[in-house]
Amino acid sequence: MIKVTKVSDERVDMDVSGGVDADAMREGLDQLIEASDGMEHGVMLFRMVGFSMPTFGALSVELQRLPELFRLIGRFDRFAVLTDQAWARAMAEGQGALIPGVEVKGFTLSEEAAAEDWLERE
Numbered sequence: 031m032i033k034v035t036k037v038s039d040e041r042v043d044m045d046v047s048g049g050v051d052a053d054a055m056r057e058g059l060d061q062l063i064e065a066s067d068g069m070e071h072g073v074m075l076f077r078m079v080g081f082s083m084p085t086f087g088a089l090s091v092e093l094q095r096l097p098e099l100f101r102l103i104g105r106f107d108r109f110a111v112l113t114d115q116a117w118a119r120a121m122a123e124g125q126g127a128l129i130p131g132v133e134v135k136g137f138t139l140s141e142e143a144a145a146e147d148w149l150e151r152e
Contacts (some may be wrong), residue, residue, distance in 0.1 A: 032058030036065040041149070043075045052087030059095055063103065068101040069105040073149040076122075079139065110132045110145035 032054050033045045042065045050058070068071060084092075092099070111122040112132060119136025124133025137145040 032061070034061035034065050035068060037075075040069065040072050040075070042066050042069070042072065043077070045077045046081055047079045050080045050084040050088045052091050055084060055088035055091040059091070059113065061096070063098060066102060066105045072106045073108045074106055074110070075145060075149060076109055076111045077139075078107070078111065078115065078118050081115060081118060083111065104127060106132060106150060108132070108149055110149050111136045112139055112142055112145055113137075114139050 031047050032050060033043075035043045035045075037043055042062065044058075044062060046058070109122070109126065109132065111119060113119055113122075113136065119138075123136050123139060124136050126132055135145075137148075
């Protein structure tokens with residue numbers, strides 16, 4: 031399941047739990063694109079709880095929409111990734127290191143206050 035919430039003009043929260051199939055990926059990306067429309071120098075709090083790898087169909091949807099995703103990422107400066115899985119934190123930070131001008135930092139679920147503080151810093 032994917033749920034996207036526009037918190038402010040500069041912040042979007044995205045919650046992902048369980049498995050993600052093609053329909054959930056399509057709907058989640060649509061929500062994310064809409065919520066971040068017009069955003070510049072935004073931040074995102076990305077929660078992954080009980081997350082399992084997306085299905086092949088979900089990955090296919092993501093690959094088909096890569097041009098949109100690159101534009102989307104350009105709307106954000108920082109991503110805080112909250113997750114109960116160490117491998118997901120490491121993967122997120124590794125991907126963030128490959129994207130110029132974007133900071134990605136992983137946090138455990140119990141560190142939500144620290145993630146919020148990190149997103150709000152100037």
